[in-house]
Amino acid sequence: AQRIRFALLAPRSDDEYNPIEDVMSVPPSPSLPPPAAATTATAPPAESLIRQLEKARSKSDGPGFLAALARYNSTLVSLKRSGILRRNIQEMKGLREKVWTRVFTQCYDRAVGPGLEDVRKYRAFSDNVYGELLPKFMNEIFARTHLGPKGVFVDLGSGVGNCVVQAALATGAESWGFENMPHASQLARAQVVEAEARFELWGLAGGAMHVREANFCESPEVGEVLRRADVVLVNNEVFTSSLNERLSWLFLELPPSAKIVSLKPFLPPSFKLSSHNVHSPLAILSQYPPLRYTSNCVSWKPEGGTYFLARIDRGRVERF
Numbered sequence: 001a002q003r004i005r006f007a008l009l010a011p012r013s014d015d016e017y018n019p020i021e022d023v024m025s026v027p028p029s030p031s032l033p034p035p036a037a038a039t040t041a042t043a044p045p046a047e048s049l050i051r052q053l054e055k056a057r058s059k060s061d062g063p064g065f066l067a068a069l070a071r072y073n074s075t076l077v078s079l080k081r082s083g084i085l086r087r088n089i090q091e092m093k094g095l096r097e098k099v100w101t102r103v104f105t106q107c108y109d110r111a112v113g114p115g116l117e118d119v120r121k122y123r124a125f126s127d128n129v130y131g132e133l134l135p136k137f138m139n140e141i142f143a144r145t146h147l148g149p150k151g152v153f154v155d156l157g158s159g160v161g162n163c164v165v166q167a168a169l170a171t172g173a174e175s176w177g178f179e180n181m182p183h184a185s186q187l188a189r190a191q192v193v194e195a196e197a198r199f200e201l202w203g204l205a206g207g208a209m210h211v212r213e214a215n216f217c218e219s220p221e222v223g224e225v226l227r228r229a230d231v232v233l234v235n236n237e238v239f240t241s242s243l244n245e246r247l248s249w250l251f252l253e254l255p256p257s258a259k260i261v262s263l264k265p266f267l268p269p270s271f272k273l274s275s276h277n278v279h280s281p282l283a284i285l286s287q288y289p290p291l292r293y294t295s296n297c298v299s300w301k302p303e304g305g306t307y308f309l310a311r312i313d314r315g316r317v318e319r320f
Contacts, residue, residue: 107194151171158188
């Protein structure tokens, strides 16, 4: 069995990585059978392993914490050797949100967390303002767009690669990200390397991940990837109108029925197809009614908001 070492140290602030909380989040694994998750053979029936860890943590009892953790490790090794873990995993239908979120968080904490402060040093009210869509939101997007293992996901303005990793992990899709900021791109590459190793550690087969440092309006590779894309994500919450307009021309590369998810609509409500705009990229967009995301879905505010889903539909231009 592979093992990972954790430095059981307390963080200096709430924003820092907390190794003890990371350790505490792993034992209630969905792959464990309920009896093993609740108790071990040598534990008193009424006292679960998790409870022992919690008690040791609350009392700052280092030896007690390590003893409980050692029992968890030995139990897990026994279950693995007996084939119970493999059988439980094989019986799962898809990867549960709680599981892929935990794996993603481990990747993020290790590869991105230490260098995140430099990414946040952006120029206000510019196209490079940094913000993250959180796993809860991404899970909803994956469900609404029906993204799956045979799909291709593209994030235009992918930052540190969070959505690329989440799409590959949660859906098995081939996932691409294009980001212009050098430091964010560097962290994205590091996160992909970490994710590939951690997927293997967890025994997961995620989709292929590709992140590129590039201006997505100018890179030839963007067009090549978009021609195969099923879902395109654009976090354009603070993009300028000129950048949104340039972005819309990229949609001409998309195949029929490809879906575009954005935080601001590309197709204005007043748009009506006419001889004056029939060659506009907006003419091939079919806009769904506005959608709502709930609280704690984005990094820059706690409350919910609106997002938009459009589909490539060249039929109405052909009919026109």
